[in-house]
Amino acid sequence: MLTLSVLPAAQSIPPAPVPASGVYDLTIAIILVPLVSSAVLMLAGRRVHRIAPALGVAAPLVSFALALIEFFALLSRSPDHRSLDQHLYTWIPVNGFHVDLGLLLDPLSMTFVLLITGVGSVIHIYSVGYMQADPGRRRFFGFMNFFVAVMLLLVLGNDYLSLYVGWEGVGLASYLLIGYWTYKPTAATAAKKAFIVNRVGDVGLLIAIMLMFATFGSTSFAGVLNASSVAHRGTLTAIGLLLLLGACGKSAQFPLQTWLLDAMEGPTPVSALIHAATMVTAGVYLIVRSGPIYDGAPTALLMVAIVGAVTLTIGAIIGCAKDDIKKVLAASTMSQIGYMILAAGLGPIGYAIAIVHLLAHGFFKANMFLGAGSVMHALDDEVDMRRYGGLRKLMPVTFVTFGVGYLAIIGFPGFSGFFTKDKIIEACFDKGGTQGWVFGVTALVGAGVTAYYMTRLMMMTFFGEKRWADSAHPHESPRIMTWPMILLAVGSVLAGALLTLVGKGLQGFLEPVTGEGIEVGAHTVSPIVLTLITVAVGAGGVIAAALQYHGKTVPRTAPADVSPVVVAARKDLYGDAVNEAVFMRPGQYLTRFLVFFDNRGVDGVVRATAAFVGGTSGRLRRLQTGFVRSYALSMFGGAAIVIAALLLLRAG
Amino acid sequence: MSPSYYLYLSAVLFSIGALGVLIRRNSIVVFMCIELMLNAVNLSLVTFSRINGNLDGQVIAFFVMIVAAAEVVVGLAIIVTIFRTRRSASVDDPNLLKF
Numbered sequence: 103m104l105t106l107s108v109l110p111a112a113q114s115i116p117p118a119p120v121p122a123s124g125v126y127d128l129t130i131a132i133i134l135v136p137l138v139s140s141a142v143l144m145l146a147g148r149r150v151h152r153i154a155p156a157l158g159v160a161a162p163l164v165s166f167a168l169a170l171i172e173f174f175a176l177l178s179r180s181p182d183h184r185s186l187d188q189h190l191y192t193w194i195p196v197n198g199f200h201v202d203l204g205l206l207l208d209p210l211s212m213t214f215v216l217l218i219t220g221v222g223s224v225i226h227i228y229s230v231g232y233m234q235a236d237p238g239r240r241r242f243f244g245f246m247n248f249f250v251a252v253m254l255l256l257v258l259g260n261d262y263l264s265l266y267v268g269w270e271g272v273g274l275a276s277y278l279l280i281g282y283w284t285y286k287p288t289a290a291t292a293a294k295k296a297f298i299v300n301r302v303g304d305v306g307l308l309i310a311i312m313l314m315f316a317t318f319g320s321t322s323f324a325g326v327l328n329a330s331s332v333a334h335r336g337t338l339t340a341i342g343l344l345l346l347l348g349a350c351g352k353s354a355q356f357p358l359q360t361w362l363l364d365a366m367e368g369p370t371p372v373s374a375l376i377h378a379a380t381m382v383t384a385g386v387y388l389i390v391r392s393g394p395i396y397d398g399a400p401t402a403l404l405m406v407a408i409v410g411a412v413t414l415t416i417g418a419i420i421g422c423a424k425d426d427i428k429k430v431l432a433a434s435t436m437s438q439i440g441y442m443i444l445a446a447g448l449g450p451i452g453y454a455i456a457i458v459h460l461l462a463h464g465f466f467k468a469n470m471f472l473g474a475g476s477v478m479h480a481l482d483d484e485v486d487m488r489r490y491g492g493l494r495k496l497m498p499v500t501f502v503t504f505g506v507g508y509l510a511i512i513g514f515p516g517f518s519g520f521f522t523k524d525k526i527i528e529a530c531f532d533k534g535g536t537q538g539w540v541f542g543v544t545a546l547v548g549a550g551v552t553a554y555y556m557t558r559l560m561m562m563t564f565f566g567e568k569r570w571a572d573s574a575h576p577h578e579s580p581r582i583m584t585w586p587m588i589l590l591a592v593g594s595v596l597a598g599a600l601l602t603l604v605g606k607g608l609q610g611f612l613e614p615v616t617g618e619g620i621e622v623g624a625h626t627v628s629p630i631v632l633t634l635i636t637v638a639v640g641a642g643g644v645i646a647a648a649l650q651y652h653g654k655t656v657p658r659t660a661p662a663d664v665s666p667v668v669v670a671a672r673k674d675l676y677g678d679a680v681n682e683a684v685f686m687r688p689g690q691y692l693t694r695f696l697v698f699f700d701n702r703g704v705d706g707v708v709r710a711t712a713a714f715v716g717g718t719s720g721r722l723r724r725l726q727t728g729f730v731r732s733y734a735l736s737m738f739g740g741a742a743i744v745i746a747a748l749l750l751l752r753a754g
Numbered sequence: 755m756s757p758s759y760y761l762y763l764s765a766v767l768f769s770i771g772a773l774g775v776l777i778r779r780n781s782i783v784v785f786m787c788i789e790l791m792l793n794a795v796n797l798s799l800v801t802f803s804r805i806n807g808n809l810d811g812q813v814i815a816f817f818v819m820i821v822a823a824a825e826v827v828v829g830l831a832i833i834v835t836i837f838r839t840r841r842s843a844s845v846d847d848p849n850l851l852k853f
Contacts, residue, residue: 728852730845734775 125175126186129205132168132215133258136161137251143244151240155230158243162226162250166219173212181614184209187260187324199315206260206323210615213457213608214257214387217464221379221593222250224586228472229371231582232479236369242282246375249275253380257387261322262311265388269307272352272381273300279376280368292364299361303351307388310344313337327394338395342402345392346409353385353439356413360677362436363420366428366485370475373428377435378468386439386460389446390453393616397450404537407447411544414440416675418551422558423671425660426485427474430559431467434511437548438463444541445526448533453616454609455525461608462518462597466510469590473504476583477563480576487562488658491569496576499584501564503591508560510594512553512640518598523549524636525602531627542627546639553643561651569658760801767794779844781833785826792822 139161143154150157176184185208194201226246233239252275256268274297281293315321317337318329330338349355354362362382366373376382389396389406396403417437424430442460445452478485480497494501510517513524527549530542570576578584601608609616627635660672670676767790774787796815803811837843 723853726853728849730848731776731779738772738776 125171126188126207128168128172129186129188129207129258130190132165132172132219133251133254135164135168136247136254140244140247140251143240143247148240154240154243155233158247159223159226159230161247162219162223165250165254166216166223169212169215169219172207173216176207176209176212181610184614193263198319201261201263201321203264204260204322205258207258208615209611209613210387210391210457211257213461213612214383215254217383217461218250218253218257218379221464221468221590222375224589225371225374225379225468225472228374228475228583228586229369231580232371232475233369238282242279242369245275245278245282246371249279249375249380253384256384260324262314262326263321265391266307266311269348269352269384270304272384273297273304276300276365276376276381279372280365282368282372286367288364289367292361292367296361296365299358300351303348303358306344306347306351310341310348313341313344317341323391327392330394330398333398335398338399339402342392342396342399343405345388345395346402346406349385349388349406349443350409351385352388353382353443354413354436355385355409355440355443356416357677359413359416359436360674360681363429363432363674366426366432370428370471370478373432374468374471374475377432377471378464382435382439383460383464386442386446386456389443390456390616393450393453403447403449405447407444407537407541410440410442410444410447411541412440413437414444414548415544416440416677418548418555419667419671420674421555422551423668425487425562427477427487427490427559427563428471428485430487430555431470431474434552434556435463435467437552438467438511441523441526441545441548444545445529448529448541450616451532452526452529454612455522455529457612457616458601458608459522459526461601462510462522462594465590465593465597466507466518469507469587469594470504470511472583472587472590473500473507476500476579476587479579479583481570481574484570484574487559488656488660489570490563491566491656492564493576494564497564497578499578500587503584503587504564505560506591506594508556510598512556512644513549513636514640515637516595516599518594518596518601520637521598521602524633527636528629528632531632546636549636550639550643553640554647557644557647558651561647562656565652566654566656569656757801757805761798764794764798764801767791767797779846781836781843781845784845785829785833788829789822789826792818 139157142150143157176186185206188205188207190203190205192200193203226243229239229242229246233242236242249272252268252271254268256265256272259265259268277293277297280296281290283289311321314326317333318326320326320329347358350358365376368376396406414437417433417435417440421430421433421437424433438459442456442463445456445459476497477490477493477500480493480500481490484490506517510519513519523545527542527545530545531538533541673679771787771789771791771794774790775784778784778787796818799811799815799818801811803809803815833843836848840847
């Protein structure tokens with residue numbers, strides 16, 4: 103498998119969707135079940151408090167079961183007929199602007215639905231244990247179900263507008279969940295930050311949709327993507343770049359990456375849901391779905407790849423310096439999504455690979471987040487890894503499952519990351535030319551750094567001497583939390599192999615959407631050599647971290663005398679500082695100036711006019727004395743003036 | 755006799771009336787001064803009619819008389835009413851309708 107690379111000749115126009123019927127009518131139920139459940143949980147009040155966890159878990163499970171039924175039904179069809187369109191009703195029937203609300207079930211959306219409902223269900227089950235003591239867990243499960251429902255709408259809609267509805271819904275859900283602990287000011291701020299940064303990206307997506315309508319007269323996938331080959335290249339580039347901006351917001355890519363690290367303020371299952379199953383994967387979905395647009399806009403595609411490469415580097419560097427276990431994982435998500443965006447930015451060669459990595463990442467990242475949650479649970483919500491250490495023996499299940507996720511993400515041979523990340527690096531080099539080398543080396547170095555910071559995390563958490571507070575009594579988590587971790591660990595081991603080795607793999611399944619794959623004869627670098635190099639680089643990262651942390655005493659407070667790079671990385675590479683200096687401060691000055699201008703300038707003119715009229719009329723009314731004879735005098739005077747004027751005119 | 759003398763007389767009468775309206779306070783006198791002005795105008799109308807040799811001026815003079823008669827009816831009624839309520843015939847006393 104590793105000797106083959108898959109390169110589509112050209113993005114084939116997706117086969118025309120056929121109307122859905124029979125079992126496919128259930129598609130809408132996949133969205134509705136969690137939506138209705140969330141409505142019940144949020145609206146029914148205390149009556150449903152006791153059944154809240156059960157209902158909250160049941161909804162995504164039912165969706166997952168339905169998705170599985172549809173998946174096998176879809177598999178039984180021939181590959182060219184796997185795109186099913188379901189018209190629900192006409193949303194906007196204005197003359198000249200016609201929007202149908204419909205669902206598109208094809209291999210790409212099917213893959214996402216399975217990931218969202220599958221991994222989402224596991225995270226829901228885990229939440230039952232994790233949020234057991236929380237008094238507001240009815241609200242929590244309501245929000246979680248809502249999150250799943252809107253994400254499903256996002257991937258199942260057959261129109262950019264319905265995608266946008268889901269897109270905004272995901273933003274809202276993330277806001278609600280990141281700020282779930284509303285009494286914590288940091289959580290409230292982080293929620294606002296996530297929402298506002300996302301708005302920036304949303305505007306990009308919105309303008310892109312408007313441009314689509316102006317150019318193609320339609321916003322449906324079918325209408326836009328089939329017509330994209332005839333559109334002007336400049337228009338396509340503009341749409342592509344704006345879509346990229348949207349993807350950057352949701353997927354936390356450079357330059358809109360800053361919200362992701364703060365989003366760790368939410369409960370850990372939320373982080374797992376955002377990072378593995380929903381939210382951040384939306385950007386990758388958007389770009390892969392919009393493939394035909396990028397085929398006509400190489401510049402936009404190159405920008406996608408550059409953004410991915412930059413973000414994967416930023417994420418990896420930040421990951422090395424953080425002491426907060428969740429922030430290390432968040433930085434690693436940023437970096438891994440960077441890999442996916444980079445792969446998608448390689449064009450048709452990489453669309454399917456990006457999705458494959460996304461799926462594998464969904465497993466191991468959810469697994470590790472749940473593991474981190476388990477550790478925090480055991481240590482009274484401590485997140486500082488410098489206060490961990492030696493948890494290996496006390497929390498064996500967490501250690502083993504987390505370790506499996508760790509091996510998967512660093513690309514240990516046989517685990518899922520090995521199959522998927524390797525393919526991305528391979529595809530980078532296969533792109534050829536300077537670009538290929540730059541992207542390839544970046545991805546390769548990123549893999550090494552990933553291995554370093556993940557090993558550091560493992561060392562600080564599970565090995566070494568104990569550094570936790572005396573009041574803490576670490577213990578293994580209850581079974582309702584360990585089983586989800588075990589399930590995801592199994593997924594982390596098997597996903598890579600299953601997705602890439604069985605039959606034509608997930609790539610083959612996605613072919614109708616992402617383009618027909620053909621084998622390339624010549625590789626820039628032989629795949630076997632490249633695989634060996636990747637493994638060697640990863641091993642290098644592991645060894646570097648092991649040398650630094652194994653058997654050494656880890657200071658309980660972060661050392662201050664560190665290199666400038668570490669200082670910068672601890673501050674998220676000054677992402678916030680840059681945003682503050684470039685956007686926030688000038689924005690504040692602008693608003694201050696506008697407020698001043700409004701108060702003094704605009705209001706000043708209005709008030710001065712009013713004062714002038716008021717003052718003048720105040721004086722004029724004094725003429726109204728009430729003495730009849732003075733009125734008579736003015737009448738006579740007026741008459742005299744009129745007569746004098748008439749006489750003068752006549753004389754002149 | 756030159757008709758212009760009538761015009762001079764008319765002007766004198768009109769000026770006396772106007773001055774009376776402006777200077778006197780008793781509303782009855784003011785009222786009579788108004789009548790004087792009206793009649794001064796009538797005199798000039800009739801004179802112009804004579805000078806120009808047509809009857810237009812005399813016709814208008816009749817109109818003025820009728821208007822004056824109607825005005826007297828209304829005006830005197832107002833003066834009497836004000837006198838009854840305010841016990842005064844001065845035109846300066848009813849000065850409530852002001853700024």
